[in-house]
Amino acid sequence: MRTSPETIDLLLKRRSLVAMNLVPPGPDSEELETILRCAIRVPDHKGIFPWRIQIADKETKDKLHARLPDLHQGDPASLEKTNAKEPKEAPLLLIVSSQTTSTKAPRSEQILSGATVCQNILIASAALGYRSQWLTEWFAYNDGVKDLLGVPRSEEIIGFIYIGSENQPPKERPRPQLEEIVSKLQLD
Numbered sequence: 001m002r003t004s005p006e007t008i009d010l011l012l013k014r015r016s017l018v019a020m021n022l023v024p025p026g027p028d029s030e031e032l033e034t035i036l037r038c039a040i041r042v043p044d045h046k047g048i049f050p051w052r053i054q055i056a057d058k059e060t061k062d063k064l065h066a067r068l069p070d071l072h073q074g075d076p077a078s079l080e081k082t083n084a085k086e087p088k089e090a091p092l093l094l095i096v097s098s099q100t101t102s103t104k105a106p107r108s109e110q111i112l113s114g115a116t117v118c119q120n121i122l123i124a125s126a127a128l129g130y131r132s133q134w135l136t137e138w139f140a141y142n143d144g145v146k147d148l149l150g151v152p153r154s155e156e157i158i159g160f161i162y163i164g165s166e167n168q169p170p171k172e173r174p175r176p177q178l179e180e181i182v183s184k185l186q187l188d
């Protein structure tokens with residue numbers, strides 16, 4: 001297989017941009033299809049495709065966000081906090097949810113596979129020159145939001161992924177040193 005130093009460079013440098021800083025333009029339809037094709041090319045134990053992706057253009061994303069406050073059940077301060085961070089200008093939202101009806105693989109693995117869908121969306125978006133952020137906030141865990149999106153309450157909303165261009169570049173954030181989290185396994 002041929003090598004791809006550009007991919008390594010992308011993975012070493014990719015950063016999320018807070019969704020409220022995402023602005024147009026977003027991916028065009030061809031780029032979106034590329035992102036989606038990359039998204040579904042992920043490890044998936046037993047080949048059961050245990051995830052679904054919903055596309056919300058800006059208009060639909062705005063409608064969704066307008067309905068969220070009525071569905072919020074926590075304390076008003078936490079709602080205000082989320083509202084303040086609303087990705088108002090973000091041109092595209094992809095919602096990844098689980099579809100864990102199969103018993104062929106453990107449920108946890110099916111949800112993990114969905115997480116890799118999300119990560120591929122972030123990487124493919126970056127490779128096309130866009131910024132993105134994976135959010136869950138309170139709304140990924142809310143039954144009313146699941147009802148609105150047609151996601152069964154028994155399933156998980158794995159990620160709301162906002163995609164667009166940057167209005168300012170993200171600053172690097174601290175990363176752990178490899179030795180803090182990686183160790184050599186030694187067995188007697």
Ligand SMILES: Cc1cc2nc3c(=O)[nH]c(=O)nc-3n(C[C@H](O)[C@H](O)[C@H](O)COP(=O)(O)O)c2cc1C
Pocket residue numbers: 014015016017133134135136137138158159173
């Ligand atoms: C499953 C998951 C859920 C997340 N949910 C939120 C969230 O609700 N709000 C938030 O500010 N960041 C959230 N993040 C973190 C951001 O998406 C992102 O990881 C962080 O801003 C820095 O990422 P980077 O290392 O890609 O730059 C979440 C991350 C993951 C993996």
